[in-house]
Amino acid sequence: MTIQRRALCLALLMGLSGISLAAEPVKIGFLVKQAEEPWFQDEWRFAEQAAREKGFTLVKIGIPSGEKMMAAIDNLAAQKVQGFVICAPDVKLGMAVARAAKRHQLKVMSVDDQLVDGAGKPIADIPHMGISAYEIGKQVGQGLADEIKARGWSLAEVGALRVAYDQLPTARERTQGALDALKAAGLPLANVVEAPQAKTDTESAFNAANIAFTKNAKFKRWVAFGMNDEAVLGAVRAGEGRGFKQDAMLGVGIGGSQTALNEFSKPQATAFFGTVLISPRRHGYETALNVYEWVTTGKAPAAMTLTSGTLMTRKNQAEVRKQMGL
């Protein structure tokens, strides 16, 4: 074979493989731990928007357990997905996620809940987008403290219900921020009442709050905070059952999705006073786009992105949502 012919063959081969690569459709997975929660619905909706704009396929799977999560990752690989975004049902499954992604040669990025290794240390080489949990928690506490003041309540007589889910680091940091802001405003430490929830949904928060109210009958006024809107809503519903309506109780959540909007649109204000609105657009659209770019150009996402929030109440909801581009 002459040199020219050999070069021609090589060029042809390269061209052919180039064509087959380009023809491979891009598919990105988006796995979330609680698909029924409005926050995750919103994340998916914004991820879909990125998929439409860039022309890739988004594969959405709910992963409420470790088993479902492992099956979903295998399923993604079988569908020839090239990368995925994940909010795992338990952050301690981090190494299992990392290994499965490696085995299938999939790019992986986490969202909302940062994955940890066996020793509980964040897995630094899985890029992550989360919320600035402690700062956002402080905004919750400040929002509560300001409204306590506006109502002329004395901090000394207010019970502070912490709906807790401490096995999740971001949840712990959020409620710690809220607590620190309330303490800085003058809340006595003895007024803090713990309500550990078994799961991160409204029902579990409701049950946890009920137990806490029963044990602490001395308080006639309450504030409630937790890791998200569902946690605070559970506490608010439990309070209502005990006669603590909006004039005796205040709750500020985190999220600002439909859970909060439903409360704000009730004709009568409830004790769900406000929420710190965070951005499902950034967490859904941007993470999906990040993984798409990683797959198509090789450019990895930033190792860590933390997003901020804005206090939103029944009063300023329209304005705040508009500012956030929602």
Ligand code: FCA
């Ligand atoms: C966690 C919570 C969600 C949402 C998200 C940003 O994953 O479970 O409700 O607050 O962080």
